[in-house]
Amino acid sequence: xxxxxxxxxxxxxxxxxxxxxxxxxxxxxxxxxxxxxxxxxxxxxxxxxxxxxxxxxxxxxxxxxxxxxxxxxxxxxxxxxxxxxxxxxxxxxxxxxxxxxxxxxxxxxxxxxxxxxxxxxxxxxxxxxxxxxxxxxxxxxxxxxxxxxxxxxxxxxxxxxxxxxxxxxxxxxxxxxxxxxxxxxxxxxxxxxxxxxxxxxxxxxxxxxxxxxxxxxxxxxxxxxxxxxxxxxxxxxxxxxxxxxxxxxxxxxxxxxxxxxxxxxxxxxxxxxxxxxxxxxxxxxxxxxxxxxxxxxxxxxxxxxxxxxxxxxxxxxxxxxxxxxxxxxxxxxxxxxx
Numbered sequence: 001x002x003x004x005x006x007x008x009x010x011x012x013x014x015x016x017x018x019x020x021x022x023x024x025x026x027x028x029x030x031x032x033x034x035x036x037x038x039x040x041x042x043x044x045x046x047x048x049x050x051x052x053x054x055x056x057x058x059x060x061x062x063x064x065x066x067x068x069x070x071x072x073x074x075x076x077x078x079x080x081x082x083x084x085x086x087x088x089x090x091x092x093x094x095x096x097x098x099x100x101x102x103x104x105x106x107x108x109x110x111x112x113x114x115x116x117x118x119x120x121x122x123x124x125x126x127x128x129x130x131x132x133x134x135x136x137x138x139x140x141x142x143x144x145x146x147x148x149x150x151x152x153x154x155x156x157x158x159x160x161x162x163x164x165x166x167x168x169x170x171x172x173x174x175x176x177x178x179x180x181x182x183x184x185x186x187x188x189x190x191x192x193x194x195x196x197x198x199x200x201x202x203x204x205x206x207x208x209x210x211x212x213x214x215x216x217x218x219x220x221x222x223x224x225x226x227x228x229x230x231x232x233x234x235x236x237x238x239x240x241x242x243x244x245x246x247x248x249x250x251x252x253x254x255x256x257x258x259x260x261x262x263x264x265x266x267x268x269x270x271x272x273x274x275x276x277x278x279x280x281x282x283x284x285x286x287x288x289x290x291x292x293x294x295x296x297x298x299x300x301x302x303x304x305x306x307x308x309x310x311x312x313x314x315x316x317x318x319x320x321x322x323x324x325x326x327x328x329x330x331x332x333x334x335x336x337x338x
Contacts, residue, residue, distance in 0.1 A: 001030050003079060005102065007086040007093050008037035008045075010061045011186070012243070012262025013286060014131060015041050016269050018087060019154035020289070021135040022050035028139070034079070036096060043244030044266075047156040057096075064092050073099020085138050086110075086117065106138055131286050153289040154269035158251035159244065166245055167252070170235060176211045179330075180250055180267065182258040183227060184220030184238070188308025190280035191260050193318050195226040201257065201323040206233035208334070213237055213253065215246045215263060255333040257326060264288050273333035275326050279318040280305050294329035296321055 004025060009015055015037065022033050032052045035045050038061070045054040058072065059065040073096045082104065084097035089110035097105045098116045106119040114120065119142050128134045128149070136151040172178065183198050185191035202212045211233050214224040218239030228236035241249065250256065250267050256274040258264040260281045267274050268288035276288050278297040282304040287295070297303075303317045310317075 001032055002082045003032045004034070005055075005076065005079070005081045005084045005097060005100075006033060006035045007084065007088065007097065007107075008035045008041060009087050010038060012041070012044070013265035014087070015044050016154050016156070016262070016265040017132040017286075017289065018135050019048050019050065019156070019269065020132050020151040021085070021087075021139050022048060023152045023154075024136050024139045026050050034081075036076075040243060043242065043247065044156070046244070047158065047247055048154075049157060066095070069095040070099050072096050073101075076100035076102075086113075087135055087138065091116070106142075108134070108138070129284060132289060154265070155271070156247060156251075156266065156269045158248045158270065162245065163248045163252055166241070166249055170237065170240075172213075172235070173211055176209060176233070177254040178211050178213050178252060179205050180253040180256040180258075180272070181212055181214045181224075181227060182216060182256065182261055182263040182267070183214065183223040184216040184263075185259045185261045186219075187261075187281075190305070190307050190310050190315060190318075191278075192223065193259055193277045193279070193321065195223045197319075197321070197323050197326075198223075198257070199227045199229075199231065201326055202227055202231050202234050204323065204327055206231060210254075210334075211235065213249060215241070215249060255330055257330065260286070268293065273330075275329045277318065277321060277326065279303065279315065280307055280310070282306075292333070294333075296326055296329055 034053050034055055035051055036055045036057055039056045042054045045051045059068055077100045081102045084102040084105045086094050086107035091111040094113045094116035104119050105117045107117045108121050108123040133149050136149045181198055214227050214236045216238040220238045224236045224238040228234045247266055251270045253272055256267045256272050258276055260278050264276050268290035273292040275294045283295045298317055300317050
């Protein structure tokens with residue numbers, strides 16, 4: 001059995017999309033897949049049946065730590081991997097596989113990586129416009145590059161026992177279907193639909209008999225508080241759950257409303273119907289990979305700008321998307337909920 005080490009990405013959404021690569025590797029022949037990744041991603045990897053184990057990258061995003069990477073590489077050498085696939089494009093991400101002396105080290109050209117990688121692929125952004133296509137392309141044999149790589153959509157598997165524990169812990173009403181809100185966006189405010197809009201939508205949904213779960217990390221608390229304050233039937237869970245908990249709760253939701261964020265990709269990978277709101281980013285580049293998605297984007301002339309903050313100061317690409325518009329997009333999913 002071939003042993004493959006994948007150096008994983010540093011963002012939640014990208015890690016979810018990497019599952020398409022793992023699926024592709026499995027269909028190409030029997031193999032064991034380990035993923036070198038940040039510690040926070042281990043609960044995501046644990047919900048991917050294709051992954052044998054997650055290996056913690058001990059350095060934070062952006063840190064070189066040459067000595068740490070050398071020691072890690074020497075530890076990985078004992079595993080005798082046949083191939084490493086390096087998903088990030090940085091110089092430092094290719095160091096550990098090089099130090100581990102993995103025979104085949106695959107990745108896109110990236111930052112000055114000749115020598116560190118010995119299976120260097122050119123990245124044709126026009127040929128591979130989507131992140132998931134780029135990941136899957138790296139799993140193809142050397143010299144093979146299809147115009148439109150065929151990929152399976154990610155499918156995370158929730159932890160049923162943890163779902164039961166969480167439902168009891170938070171006291172959810174089992175008789176009321178839940179809609180999950182993900183109002184955060186790690187990248188910046190140019191990707192965040194206004195909390196006041198989320199709050200207005202929450203009131204409409206609660207009035208129709210739904211409960212609303214606001215999911216996210218502690219950093220998303222500022223966005224969540226205005227949504228939950230004074231809204232009976234809204235549970236602010238930001239900062240009260242780990243990432244694995246958020247995955248399992250999303251799997252229980254009947255539908256979700258989300259910014260372009262990591263949890264958007266998690267919801268899609270759980271096959272949860274969702275309304276995905278895009279502002280400064282593009283649904284053509286990193287769309288939620290699911291058939292049950294309503295994309296809400298005004299496609300203004302200034303968008304996508306891919307900026308963290310609106311360079312024009314108005315963020316109309318998001319503020320002009322009304323709660324009623326998002327509710328209308330959700331409507332087919334809400335009917336199905338009953």
